[in-house]
Amino acid sequence: MIVKPNTLLQDPNAIKTGANDLITQAKALRKLPSFHGTTVDVVQGVEKTVTDSNSVLANFPNFKSNVSGLSESVSGNDLKLKADITAKVGITPKAIQFQNIPLSIADLPYYVFSTDGDSTGKASQSVIASQDPSKANGYLNVNVIGLGETTLTKVDADTGSGETQGAAQLKGAVFGLFNKSDNSPVKWSDGQKGYPITVTAGTKADDTNVSIKLGDDLKAGLKNLDNSKEYYWKETVAPEGYSLSTEKYEVKFDSSSKFDDKTSNFIDDDKATDKVLDLNFGFIKAQDVNGSLTGLNGRTFRYTPTGDTKGKPIEVTSGANEDSNGVTNNGQVNFTKIPFGDGLLEELPQKDDKLQLINPISIVTTTNKDKDENITGYTVTFTDTVTKQVITTLDVSLDKVTDNSTMFKVNLGTLVDKPVTPVVPTIKTKAHTKDGDQTIQKVEISKTTPLYDKIMTTNAIKGDQMVATLHRVVTDKDGKVTESKVIRTLNFTVDDETAKAQEKQIESTVDTTKDADVPETSTLAYVWTEDLFDEGKNPKTDEPKAKHDDLKDQDQTLTVEKVKKPVTPPSSKPTTPGTTPTPTPKVSLPTTGSETGDMIMYGGALAVLVALGTGAVYYMKKKKSTKEEG
Numbered sequence: 309m310i311v312k313p314n315t316l317l318q319d320p321n322a323i324k325t326g327a328n329d330l331i332t333q334a335k336a337l338r339k340l341p342s343f344h345g346t347t348v349d350v351v352q353g354v355e356k357t358v359t360d361s362n363s364v365l366a367n368f369p370n371f372k373s374n375v376s377g378l379s380e381s382v383s384g385n386d387l388k389l390k391a392d393i394t395a396k397v398g399i400t401p402k403a404i405q406f407q408n409i410p411l412s413i414a415d416l417p418y419y420v421f422s423t424d425g426d427s428t429g430k431a432s433q434s435v436i437a438s439q440d441p442s443k444a445n446g447y448l449n450v451n452v453i454g455l456g457e458t459t460l461t462k463v464d465a466d467t468g469s470g471e472t473q474g475a476a477q478l479k480g481a482v483f484g485l486f487n488k489s490d491n492s493p494v495k496w497s498d499g500q501k502g503y504p505i506t507v508t509a510g511t512k513a514d515d516t517n518v519s520i521k522l523g524d525d526l527k528a529g530l531k532n533l534d535n536s537k538e539y540y541w542k543e544t545v546a547p548e549g550y551s552l553s554t555e556k557y558e559v560k561f562d563s564s565s566k567f568d569d570k571t572s573n574f575i576d577d578d579k580a581t582d583k584v585l586d587l588n589f590g591f592i593k594a595q596d597v598n599g600s601l602t603g604l605n606g607r608t609f610r611y612t613p614t615g616d617t618k619g620k621p622i623e624v625t626s627g628a629n630e631d632s633n634g635v636t637n638n639g640q641v642n643f644t645k646i647p648f649g650d651g652l653l654e655e656l657p658q659k660d661d662k663l664q665l666i667n668p669i670s671i672v673t674t675t676n677k678d679k680d681e682n683i684t685g686y687t688v689t690f691t692d693t694v695t696k697q698v699i700t701t702l703d704v705s706l707d708k709v710t711d712n713s714t715m716f717k718v719n720l721g722t723l724v725d726k727p728v729t730p731v732v733p734t735i736k737t738k739a740h741t742k743d744g745d746q747t748i749q750k751v752e753i754s755k756t757t758p759l760y761d762k763i764m765t766t767n768a769i770k771g772d773q774m775v776a777t778l779h780r781v782v783t784d785k786d787g788k789v790t791e792s793k794v795i796r797t798l799n800f801t802v803d804d805e806t807a808k809a810q811e812k813q814i815e816s817t818v819d820t821t822k823d824a825d826v827p828e829t830s831t832l833a834y835v836w837t838e839d840l841f842d843e844g845k846n847p848k849t850d851e852p853k854a855k856h857d858d859l860k861d862q863d864q865t866l867t868v869e870k871v872k873k874p875v876t877p878p879s880s881k882p883t884t885p886g887t888t889p890t891p892t893p894k895v896s897l898p899t900t901g902s903e904t905g906d907m908i909m910y911g912g913a914l915a916v917l918v919a920l921g922t923g924a925v926y927y928m929k930k931k932k933s934t935k936e937e938g
Contacts, residue, residue, distance in 0.1 A: 337408055337442035339364050343387070347399060347449035349502070350378070352391045352535070353567045353574070358448070360385040368406040368446065375403045378450060387448075393563055393574055395452045397536040403450035409443055453500055456535030456561045457573035458485075459509060460520075460528045465581035478582065482545035483528045485518040485559070488538040493517040503532040519544065531573050535561035541578060548675050548683060549648035550582040551713040552706070583713035585648035587688060591720035593626045593639040593655070595663065601722055603639025604663075608656045614670075617649025623656075648686075648715075649673055652693075666723045667694040676703075679862050686715060689766075698766045701734055733767040735856035739836050739866050748820060748834070748868045756817040759866055761836040763812045765854070771843035772802040775852075776814055778836055781859060785829040792859070795834075799847070823868050832868040835859050 341360035350356045365385045373380055377395030381388045389404070462478050485494040495517055499505040509529030510520035520528035533539065539559040546552035557578040565574040593609070594601035607626045613619045622643065629640035643653075653669040674687040685706050690699040704715045739761045741748055748757060761776065768774075778796035783789050796816045806812045818834065826832045837859070839852035856864070 334442040336364075337367055338444040339367075340444060340446045341365050341368060341385075341387075341406070343448055344446040345449075347451055348389065349451045349453055350389050350391045350395075351572050352393050352395060352397075352452060352454045353569070354390075354572050356389045358387045358389065360387070367408045368444075370407045370410055372405045373403065374405065375400050375450060375452065378403060378452065380404055389450065391450075391452050393454065393535065393561065393565065393567075395454075397452050397454040397534065399449060399451045401449050402447040404448040406446045406448075407444065453503060454535040454561070455500075455503060455531065455571070455573040456533040456559075456565075456576060457508065457531040457568060457571055458529065458533065458539070458541075458559045458576045458578070460541045460557060460578045460580055462522055462526045462528075462580045462582060465583045478526050478547050478550070479522045479524055480545070480547035481522045481543060481550070481582065482513045483520050483522070483541045483580070484514075484544045485520075485530065485539050485541055486556075488540055488558070493519075494533075494539060498534070499532055500534060505533060506531050513545075521545075522547075531571050533559075533573075535565075535574050541580065543580065543582075545683075546582065546709075549585050549673075551585055552710045553580070553582060554711050555580070585686070585709055585715050586645045586713055587648075587715045588642070588644045588717040589646070589690075589720055590640065590642040590718075592637060592722045593641055593666075594722050594724050596724050601724060603637055605638050607639070607641075608658075609641055609643075610654050610656055611643055611646060611671075612652050612654070613647070613649060614652050615650045617647065617651060619647050619649075622646070645714075646671075653690075667692045669693065669699065688715065690720065698732070698734070701732070701766065733765060733772075733840055733854040735838050735840060735854050736764045736863070737836055737838060737856055738762045738764070738863050739834075741866060746862075746866050748866055750869055753820045753823065753868075755819045755821055757820040758815055758817050759834055759836075760813060760815050761838075761864070763814065763838055765810045765812075765840065768802050768807060768810060768840060768854075770802055770804055770807045773799065773841040773843065773845065773847060774802060774812070775799050775839045775841070775847045776836060777838070778816055778818070778834060779859060781833050781835055782826055783831050783833075784827075790830065801843075820868065826868075828870060834866045834868070835861075836864045 342362045343358050363385050371380050378391045508531050509527035510522050513519040513521040540556040542556050543553045557580055559576050561574045567574055593604050593607045595604050605627050610621050610623045612621045624641050626639045626641045628636050628638050630636050651671045655665040670691045670693050672689045676685045678684050686704045688702045742758050776798040780793055780795050782791035823832050837857040840854040841847050841852050
């Protein structure tokens with residue numbers, strides 16, 4: 309600094325010191341809070357405090373929020389932020405701006421200072437100063453996180469209280485969560501950073517897609533969803549005895565949603581209803597008058613739930629009914645909306661009644677499942693409780709009960725003193741190995757591996773002929789059958805014991821050591837099938853009256869565990885020149901329509917044993933001997 313004589317600048321050092329002080333103060337005013345330029349997470353509904361460790365926040369009283377629904381306040385060196393559910397979810401750059409002078413004041417223009425001299429400024433040195441040197445701006449990026457919690461409660465549409473029917477359990481239901489925008493399943497990995505999607509009710513039913521199996525409280529619950537999106541619940545597995553619903557239960561979060569301060573989630577609650585499966589059946593009540601079946605009006609029938617099936621008895625009275633052709637039928641009885649489960653149909657006696665009542669009829673519902681315990685359908689059986697004959701058996705696949713609670717409508721025909729509906733036999737089986745499962749394990753492989761099949765029938769009568777066939781089936785890695793051949797055919801006649809029990813177990817042995825020749829990429833299985841013929845029919849030319857012949861049925865199938873083929877080392881025993889090994893003589897064994905004739909019957913009266921090496925067949929009688937043909 310140069311000071312001219314005879315001027316007013318008597319103490320230049322004081323001026324210099326004062327200038328330096330002003331510069332220091334200006335620099336201090338420009339020092340920004342420590343959180344300037346950083347990104348802060350703010351959860352909707354939860355106040356967030358950001359502290360200035362530089363302790364200069366008081367110098368910045370002017371704040372501006374660039375996010376609707378995001379507010380700010382200052383207390384000492386603490387900046388407090390709060391976002392409501394309307395605040396945009398995600399990162400907003402410079403969401404909060406702050407300045408040490410009012411934001412409304414425009415920037416000062418450049419100006420010129422002169423030390424002294426004439427008005428032109430030429431006689432002295434000019435000093436140029438910029439805008440206010442103490443003015444400072446700062447900003448804060450904000451990541452708004454919106455959390456949503458949803459709970460779905462399942463109730464019975466018929467009772468409204470979650471009461472179940474019979475063996476049906478509402479807690480067996482499975483619900484998936486889907487994105488409303490494109491109907492895609494929500495994935496567990498879709499959660500926001502630091503806030504994973506978490507189960508609050510029920511249990512995970514899938515490791516990839518958000519899917520919840522209901523527990524005892526009949527609830528499915530999730531938290532930490534992105535509440536800026538819309539979703540819906542949809543049932544993917546119905547509980548046993550209930551129709552599968554395709555209804556979508558909307559999940560949406562807005563300003564009307566309640567806030568849970570314990571989970572920091574906005575709440576969405578829904579209720580899902582399910583209908584108990586039911587069935588409709590009808591028949592004509594008739595009286596036999598000299599061989600003519602005359603419909604009777606005014607007869608009362610009662611259906612009563614039995615076992616664990618809930619509900620009250622239902623009574624229906626026979627009456628005149630006009631069919632689609634305009635013909636009036638007397639004695640028509642229609643039962644509608646009979647709930648899933650077991651029950652008993654009875655004809656009620658009337659005062660001074662001389663009419664013989666029909667036999668009570670039991671109605672039994674069975675749930676069919678695959679090897680993984682997934683429900684595949686239902687079977688309903690109507691059985692005369694006196695004669696034990698099955699009036700009719702109806703199978704309903706799972707796809708038939710989607711959004712349709714009525715399983716079927718069936719006409720039982722005309723019921724007189726005894727049901728006259730034609731009786732149709734049925735066959736079901738359960739194949740197994742010696743240890744009771746359906747896998748032929750390595751330790752079970754031998755030249756005489758026993759393979760069993762438990763045959764269960766309905767309406768098989770004494771004298772009927774049963775033909776059991778054992779198939780060897782090879783499929784490649786793509787599921788294509790590359791080999792299928794019959795290796796056993798076992799015949800037997802239904803005796804008194806089998807007709808009474810409607811059950812029989814058969815056994816055959818197979819040389820499974822050769823199964824190592826099957827390629828490692830293929831699957832080998834042994835499958836039992838059965839045909840039932842009336843007495844006197846020819847199984848080779850006549851049609852069976854019942855059969856069980858699906859080669860893909862898991863209940864009939866025994867799968868061979870893969871075994872690596874052993875490598876046989878070359879023999880080191882020298883061969884004497886000029887000698888030829890003596891061949892083992894072949895033995896001709898009697899058969900029963902099979903390769904080796906090795907058949908053992910359980911539940912019948914005859915067992916056939918083959919003594920290997922002799923070819924002799926021994927017949928051992930148990931109780932009264934009956935003929936069982938091979």
